[in-house]
Amino acid sequence: MTATEDDCANSGPGEQPSNNGNLKVIRTESGFEEAIASESNGSSQVKSGANRLSYSDKTILAPMVRVGTLPMRLLALQFGADIVYTEELIDWKLLRSFRRVNDVLGTIDFVDETDGTIVFRTCSREREQVVLQMGTSDPQRALKAAKLVENDVAGIDINMGCPKEFSVKGGMGVALMADIEKAKNVLETLVSGLRCPVTCKVRVLPDVDRTVAVCQTLAMTGISAIGVHGRTRDERPQHSNRNHYIKAVANALSIPVIANGGSKEIESFEDIKKFKNETGCSSVMIARAAEWNVSIFRKEGRLPLDDVIKKYLVLSVDYDNNGSNTKYCVQNMLRELQETPRGKLFLEAQTLEQICAIWGLGDYCRARQLEFKAAGLLGRREICPQVLRQESNDSESPAKKLKLEGNCTSNIVTMKVAYLRSLFPSDNDLPKSRLLAWSRKQKLGMPSYKTIQEGKLFQSVLTLDGKQYTSSMWEKNKRWAEQGAALVCLCSVGQVDLSTLKADGSVL
Ligand SMILES: Cc1cc2nc3c(=O)[nH]c(=O)nc-3n(C[C@H](O)[C@H](O)[C@H](O)COP(=O)(O)O)c2cc1C
Numbered sequence: 001m002t003a004t005e006d007d008c009a010n011s012g013p014g015e016q017p018s019n020n021g022n023l024k025v026i027r028t029e030s031g032f033e034e035a036i037a038s039e040s041n042g043s044s045q046v047k048s049g050a051n052r053l054s055y056s057d058k059t060i061l062a063p064m065v066r067v068g069t070l071p072m073r074l075l076a077l078q079f080g081a082d083i084v085y086t087e088e089l090i091d092w093k094l095l096r097s098f099r100r101v102n103d104v105l106g107t108i109d110f111v112d113e114t115d116g117t118i119v120f121r122t123c124s125r126e127r128e129q130v131v132l133q134m135g136t137s138d139p140q141r142a143l144k145a146a147k148l149v150e151n152d153v154a155g156i157d158i159n160m161g162c163p164k165e166f167s168v169k170g171g172m173g174v175a176l177m178a179d180i181e182k183a184k185n186v187l188e189t190l191v192s193g194l195r196c197p198v199t200c201k202v203r204v205l206p207d208v209d210r211t212v213a214v215c216q217t218l219a220m221t222g223i224s225a226i227g228v229h230g231r232t233r234d235e236r237p238q239h240s241n242r243n244h245y246i247k248a249v250a251n252a253l254s255i256p257v258i259a260n261g262g263s264k265e266i267e268s269f270e271d272i273k274k275f276k277n278e279t280g281c282s283s284v285m286i287a288r289a290a291e292w293n294v295s296i297f298r299k300e301g302r303l304p305l306d307d308v309i310k311k312y313l314v315l316s317v318d319y320d321n322n323g324s325n326t327k328y329c330v331q332n333m334l335r336e337l338q339e340t341p342r343g344k345l346f347l348e349a350q351t352l353e354q355i356c357a358i359w360g361l362g363d364y365c366r367a368r369q370l371e372f373k374a375a376g377l378l379g380r381r382e383i384c385p386q387v388l389r390q391e392s393n394d395s396e397s398p399a400k401k402l403k404l405e406g407n408c409t410s411n412i413v414t415m416k417v418a419y420l421r422s423l424f425p426s427d428n429d430l431p432k433s434r435l436l437a438w439s440r441k442q443k444l445g446m447p448s449y450k451t452i453q454e455g456k457l458f459q460s461v462l463t464l465d466g467k468q469y470t471s472s473m474w475e476k477n478k479r480w481a482e483q484g485a486a487l488v489c490l491c492s493v494g495q496v497d498l499s500t501l502k503a504d505g506s507v508l
Contacts, residue, residue: 051128053154053197055225055256055283058082059272059297062227062260062287063133063159063201066328070107070121071315073130076290078311079297083129085285086120088159090172091136091145093119098392099148104377105320108152113392115456115476116383121319122152131155131199135162137171137182139189146194155196155224158186161203163233174233177202180217187221201227201260201285204245215249215257223255227285230261237264237288246279256282263288269299291332309333310359316352317365320372320379323352330355350422351505373508381416381508384474385454412461412468413492418506419475419484431486431496438495439464447489449482460485 061068061076063085073084097110097119110120122130132153136142146156160183162173169175176183183200190198200218205211215226228249230241241261250257259279265271266289276284289296294312295303309330316326327349337343342358349355356365372379378387424430435447444465451460457474460481469492471484487506490496501507 053083053128053131053224055083055197055199055258058256058258058283060227060258060283060285061085061290061294061297062285063088063157064287064291066325067291067332069321069325069329070123070126070319071312071321071326072290072294072329073126074123074315074319075294075308075312076297077126077129079295080299081129081290081297083131083154084126085131085133085157088133088135088162089120091134091138091141094134094145094148095141097148099152100378100391102377104372104375105318107319110149111388111391113388113455116378116380116388116474118322120149123319127152128154131157133157133159133201135159135167135170135172136186137175139182139186142186143189143193146190150194150196153196156190156194156198157227158183158190158198158200160200160218161227161229161233163203174203177205177214177233180214183218184221187218187223191222197224199223199225199227199258201229201258203229203231203233204242204249206232208242208245208248211245212248212252216252219253219255225256225258225283226253227258227260230259230279240264243275243278246281250280250282258283258285260285260287262286263290266296268301269296272296291329292335293333305333305337306359310361313356313359313361314364317356317361317368320369320377321352322380323350323355326352327355348422350420353505369508381418381473383457384459384472385457388455388457412470413488414470414472415488415491416473416507417471417484417487417491417501418473419471419480419487420504420506421480423504423506424483431483431490434495435462435464435486435490438490438493447486449485451478451481453478462486462489464489 059080059082061073061081061084065087068085068087076084094110096114097112100109100111102109107121107123109118112119120132130153132149134142134145134156136158150156159173160176164173167173167175176186187198187200200223202215205214215228219226228246230243230246231239246257246259259275259281262275263286266275266286272284272286286296293302293305293308295308312329330346331338334343334346338347346355346358349358353362353365356362427433439445439447447462447464449460449462451458456476458476458478458481459470459474461468461470462485469485469489471488473484475481475484487496491498491501498507
């Protein structure tokens with residue numbers, strides 16, 4: 001599987017005194033020195049005019065859904081990118097999140113209050129270079145969402161190029177280019193309401209003069225730069241990029257124009273310069289060439305893919321990136337190499353540790369995860385409704401950071417077991433199927449399941465032979481919650497070894 005170019009998400013000035021606070025510097029395996037603000041809210045200083053992000057003469061990691069998460073952004077910076085865009089984040093998703101200072105990882109997390117997933121994770125290393133791309137169709141909602149993150153990012157970008165149905169139907173992405181008054185309103189509202197620079201990213205229109213005119217209109221809103229992807233809304237990645245359209249825009253505008261769409265011709269750092277010259281732009285933004293091998297940003301030349309993957313995995317571990325996101329990104333680096341024996345092994349891996357083990361980093365991953373756990377990291381396994389309720393009420397107070405061991409009661413056998421679907425390829429292997437077969441053989445009757453749902457989280461209690469079993473890990477759906485409870489029961493009655501569950505990553 002490789003990602004398709006889609007320009008969007010799947011689902012769905014002013015001045016302030018500079019305040020350096022007390023910075024604690026830690027060195028991680030990834031080789032970054034992390035300056036961690038010791039202020040209680042973890043917020044770095046607000047940009048003064050002097051260090052406001054400039055978009056001139058920059059090489060930029062383009063926004064890419066699922067690809068542009070923290071490890072990829074940090075690696076792009078390590079390799080020489082000047083600015084890194086986040087994946088597109090939809091305004092209402094940001095509004096549904098609360099801000100958490102993550103002392104264990106040294107990050108700022110925006111956490112979805114309905115299911116505890118990380119909507120946006122950032123850290124001080126990228127503070128002055130990260131631009132958050134937002135999907136929106138409403139000026140006030142966009143401003144409210146941007147206000148949530150403005151002190152943690154260097155800039156806000158509005159996606160006006162996404163042609164996907166989800167975006168267009170919601171009035172976002174390219175729909176904004178078809179409603180230029182709304183587009184202007186969104187940008188003007190953000191420019192006047194935010195202290196950080198505001199930009200937008202557009203696609204070209206079929207007509208070059210119309211493209212220039214629309215970009216000029218958008219530039220007049222006070223935005224600091226404009227990214228231009230040289231394909232129309234109906235064109236796909238295989239179509240050639242209209243570099244001369246981008247050049248016409250660059251010639252007509254006084255703000256920096258960021259050229260985008262050149263990945264097909266970008267195989268080396270020199271090619272980035274060529275693309276820049278051909279489009280007459282001040283800056284270049286790269287998506288797919290970076291998705292495939294992010295060391296494209298290295299002036300000294302690209303590194304072998306294995307080296308890039310290892311560096312990426314170390315960052316994924318250091319920043320507790322989730323396994324499925326890490327897998328998606330590595331998959332898009334491997335591309336045809338997925339057909340090799342190692343590629344096939346990789347496709348079977350599900351947890352971060354299993355993926356890391358393929359590149360000799362399994363022990364590193366496990367050791368770091370145990371370290372994080374001991375330090376009280378609220379990771380996916382610790383997410384439960386109680387923690388979310390407490391935190392979303394007052395996310396800033398360290399006293400509210402609970403270490404919660406599920407909602408176990410003394411007479412329910414409780415273990416923290418994650419149900420990892422890929423470990424059970426056939427239906428007969430599923431924990432519920434195995435438990436049913438075993439209980440029949442033992443003449444214990446049928447196991448029964450009672451599942452509770454809070455927000456988007458599920459927990460199931462299994463009753464068998466008068467005893468109750470549950471996993472304190474809240475799952476994302478009822479089926480998984482039941483399978484988790486069945487695993488606890490199987491382990492408790494000696495049908496599954498705890499050591500097996502630890503080895504396959506179900507238990508940390
Ligand atoms: C996997 C993937 C995800 C993308 N997600 C976004 C996105 O979230 N926002 C956006 O504006 N463009 C997105 N795009 C489009 C790219 O930013 C870029 O405009 C396009 O790929 C052309 O640039 P390239 O030739 O360098 O790849 C995405 C592209 C890819 C390949």
